[in-house]
Amino acid sequence: MPLITLKVQIHADPQTEAVLKDAMFCATKVYNGLLWHLREEQKKTGRVDISRKNLNRILKELPRAKGYYSMSVQLTRDEVREAYKSFFALKKKGLTQHEAPGFRRKNCLSPLKYIQSGFKVEGDKVTLSLGTSREDGVRQVSFRISHRPDIEYERVRELSIIYDKDSGRIEARLVVEVKARENNGRGKAAVDLGETVLMACAFHDGSVILYSGRFIKSVRRYWQKVQASLRQNSRRWKEIAHRERKQVEQLLHIAASHFIAECIRRGVKEIAIGDLNGIRQGIGYGDRLNQRLHAWPYRKLIDMLKYKGALAGILVRDNVDEKSTSVTCHACGKVVASNRRHRGLYVCSCGWRTQADINGALNIYERAYQVSPVKGSSGRVARPAVVSYLLGWHGVAEPKRKGKPLRASV
């Protein structure tokens, strides 16, 4: 049964909220406490022991570990292990100058995670266990939740209480089992994400769909211009950021729904998406923080595709290495950077000539499934049938085009 993550609002009275925040603060103290002890050990012995056994021993010395549910404490412990593991990996590659993973900020509220036990969800009522040893004697809290109305799920597998920096509120995430639509399809699709063309989608039958990203781009530009005239992080500035996000999300939702419907229609069982490494430069996005900002719509889109795909019984994976897929000729396999001509056309000396995003999507398809959708038995490239769509508030539409439609020709 597929799992999806639901974003959930929490409606709690002030006392309950205060207790939850305190428990989250305890999680931060425990996280930092574990790190501190590991650092001290390292100073003395020269090595770091991140075994569960050692961390459990340290946990006994941390009074704040009594501030929340014991299984959640174990999950905080595992977060420390993960932090060390990725730190070791960076260190090995020489990508960090630090001696250990960093502490969380003092005012940081860490997530409270519950897997399988310690929580109960009945309708919109949630009850969480906080263990039996809190100083204030509180053993459990209850509150109400709400989420998008159109989602029906069978069972809640995991629950996390998190602090949402954007809204400044605590929220919940539920990992739920949903009933998927039966899918006996055998078709496949691959997606290349981009800015001018939001999604270039290649299907097993050789057809290609392009979703224009121009509207999203102009919406983002507009709000960013408005934002630029405001003081950063002021209330108005945050409001604008929120509005931009909502509008972009609506457009992404429209595109994702349309694409998934097309997949269902074509009997697609699997979708492969290129990783986000290719999405780097945008207009005026220079430093790394801005790159992160630039990439959020794509991460959001991938989440939507995973979730909508799961409901339709479609497997979605987003880790296809898209390195050089945009500069490789899909017909002859040559990698020539200069082949990517201006105005989004890919032209190769072998005769292959197509819209560059189509070429990219076909290459991602080939990389993901080890076979090209449009190579016939002779190994020659056939001609993909392309439909391109414009994206608007109310849906997607085929643009009225003067002159010839975009087609790949050999």
Ligand SMILES: [Zn+2]
């Ligand atoms: Zn070529």
